[in-house]
Amino acid sequence: MNVSKKDEDSGNLGIFYHLDKTTVLQEARVFNESPIIPRKCRLLLTKIIYLLYLGEPLGTKEATELFFSVTKLFQSKDIALRQMVYLVIKELSTIAEDVIMVTSSLMKDMQPKSEVIYRANAIRALCKIIDASMLPSVERFLKAAIIDKTPSISSAALVSSYHLFPAGKDVIRRWANEVHEAINSKPASLVGSASSYLTSFSTGASSYATQPSTSNINQYHALGLLYLIRQHDRMAVTKVIQQLAGGGRGGFGSSSNVLRNPFSYCLLIRYAAKILDEDPNSRQQMYELLEAWLRHKSDIVNFEAAKAICHIKDVTAKELYPAINGKFVFLSSPKPTQRFAAIRTLNKLAMTHPTAVQPCNLDMENLITDQNRSVATFAITTLLKTGNEASVDRLMKQITGFMSEISDEFKVIVVDAIRSLCLKFPSKQAVMLNFLSGVLRDEGGYEFKRAVVEAIFDLVKFIPECKEAALAHLCEFIEDCEFTKLSVRVLHLLGVEGPKTATPTKYIRYIYNRVILENSIVRAAAVSSLAKFGVSVGDVEVKKSIKVLLTRCLDDNDDEVRDRATLYLKLLEDEAGAEKYVKDDSTYSLSALEEQLVQYVSTLEATEKPFDLSAIPKITKAQAEAENTRPRSIDLNTTSQTLGSVSATITPHVVNTSISTASRDVTTPTPTGLVQQHSYAPKLAAIPEFASYGELFTSSNKPIELTESETEYVVSCVKHIFKEHIIFQFNITNTLNDTLLENASVVMQPEPDDVSLEEVLVLPAPKLAYDQPASAYVVYKRINPEEYVLGSFSNTLKYIVKEFDPTTGKAEEQGYEDEYQAFQVEDIDLLAGDYVLPTYLSDFITAWDQLGEDGQVVETFALTAMSSLQDACTKLISLLGMSDVENTATPQYTSLHTLLLSGTFLGGIKVLAKSRMTYAPSSGVTMELKVRSQDIEISRFMIGAIA
């Protein structure tokens, strides 16, 4: 018998090795044969599944035909065949059409009297093929199945309902009671044996007695479904959590607990964490539950609880303590998965709470050499975040041995971590630089090398002490660099930084070597770099040798290289030209340029004239970099200070605009706001009357509309604050195509008639043609510079109207000569916020503590009119004219929020504000506002802005 069995088997062998779709589809004729041969059919069904799981595409028509021939197999009573039929039906149901036709056959099988083994399969297959409209007709069966004593049937019904829920919400919602009952079902081991006894009794000689489940996983399915039904009712969810959490502390694992399945506790933990996040009032209660779950006997559960606590948004060190304590055990677990899970959570936590993770440092160091690369990488990057200065040396040593073993992807993570570490501990730069230059010599792909080169660039930029050493390493790197892009970047940097060093000549050799050995792109870059030495180094000898070198480049066989060499040789003779083309590294503001170009292309009339490049504001290199690196500096947290020191070397005027543009970028992300900011300062500077007022301090965020947009004349106003003067700039647009306005000015009347402001200048707009906006200005001087005047102004537009013939394009000579027309526009308020320049701040807490309570003013306000915290935040930001920091402009909760604001008051006085606010529908927003600044008077003044 043995031999024959083997023969038969080897006939089947290899059957799946070379499987062809057409053959299988042809073989499907077997399904139509009578009598059905179950074994053969099951084999063919397996082939179909195999094809699908291999990813063989099946057309709709093929699938439909196949589907209906498969349904013929319902005639066979063979259990083993039937189970496979269900699987095939499920898999085909998503491809084939009209699958709904077999509903009745399936319904028969899910009746309680049918065989237990495939009743569950029938339920799951049925729910795959029906749609929401048929749900009511199977509702009765599914409800019964949910509370069935056999766990597999209950699970099948629950999981299927779960899949159907999005389509059949209304029907499934009615099953909440049954789902509840399923959660509270008795342990399966008790009923399981009884039911299998019953089935074997009733069906006679059924050989399929299902093993009683010990996992109780149907509770997990029931809980998941119950949450779907109740998810929008927070009270109900809270109640479920409380009921199922068990009898309080220490009660876990006792038999009195309803839930016995670990997965379902994970769900419960997630629900509890969500409520904790959303509802501050339940925080204490939910935290206690989470904390108790840390001691659950199942690893899955206590890990989930620890993770949930680590992810609480504003978690305190005290709350974190028990969770992190629990993770110690996982870190030294023999199972890689547990170590991975623990270190990954800690890694994430280290970004926000590095000190809380510090107690785990010792355990984490053991993981640096972990077999699992992911674990090792997480351990290293976490340690780099939590480690103190003293441990850096040791850590770097360990990493050095480890780097050669890991893949590029992980190397990049490590290099990035080290890069931020360099900036955090500048005194360790020598160790870091050695490490970076070491890995630079290792084998590696472009992304990895780029990460290292950029890290060294950062060192050059921010840590002056290591500049020479870093440049030397880069020189060495380009000697043997396979990546053109990187060579070019390094050559550029050498050109910028090299001339500033003590011995510029030593870099020239390296650069000239490139001219001899490299491809044309690198050669061109090397020529530009050489030219920078020639221009920037004072030494005549150096200049001479550069000339010699450049002259040699004139014979290069590449156009670009020759052109550059020729240009630079000329510029070396011409000081002024060199100043303009080589030394000047300012560039156009790219965002402004883009905006202008889009406008230019989109308006037809504009294209008649050439594009006016001079209207685009120029920014210096440092400013451009500040804008580019700003998002990163938020992450690194430390670079911002160094960045600040870089921009401080530019003229104060530029600093002002650069900061204001950068910070306005945060408050108003619209490109227009940014462009306007760029254009104000040069525009105002061009008006000679304003020259004596000094530097522009700040301008209003965006123009205030003083008219409706559809009136004859559209007027908006921008307030510019100078040291003692306030300029009101009125932008006026004439929307009538048959009139021409002349001598248009705005008459401002302070209300109440304030003596502390003196009108010093009114500058009319000489001519207002149709749709060509022009500006009129009114200047006030603050008589007492110590007093920051607030108030309101009523405004009237005055002008002379002339008839204008749009066809001839000529204005009538005689208009309403000398007869001024008046046009009333809306009032303007001068607010406290107008005196403040919004400035971004990366580390609010430190700055807040530094200012101290001496200059603090606190007041509480009840803002009954506010309908949400978001409203209050927006209003507060605009009233105070400050910039929000740490992303606090958008409240996370609906009922509680803290808004942090930062700004600079006229005269360069730092102002910070912290506003804690609560919201209740009955009383509106209640807010406690704390303002700190170097001058308490200013704090008082700012508080006064809220009234």
Next chain:
Amino acid sequence: VNLTLYTTTAVILLDGDGNRILSKYYGGTGRNVYPSAKVQKTFEKGLFEKTRRANGEIILYDNHVILYRNNIDVFFYVVGSAEENELILSSILNAFYEAVSSILRQQVEKRAILDNLDLVVLALDETIDDGIALETDASVIVSRVSRPRTDTTDIPITEQTLIQAYQTAKERFAERVFKGV
């Protein structure tokens, strides 16, 4: 945080050369992150490269947490979203692996899997239903997988008797040879 029951993105079985033995990606339109056969293949290829030599059991790849186990020439993968509880995925993988191992009488290798493919795919179907973990008790999974009956009605009488005759003849022959020696 995942508040749903959907934990598993895919289950993949690859052979020792990284070729697909079978793959099941869960979720129809919308939930499925790897909708086409092409992206699935690329994903599997990259995943195999990362895991073939490493003797871990978990990896973060392509923004997914992936638990894996290998034996001789088979790799089992359970793919979950990046934020999923690693231990939950681990117990799903273990349930499936143990079930397959028990079905194949501890002979977990490519040939055995292909020879018993019907049992293996049914076991998978009993472990995960469209991304939801259906059962984590390997013995329950095994008990819910039906085996084809070697019922006599399937094999025609004549054929069966022939086999029996051959069998008897062979036994007799063997006996005689034995005695002769």
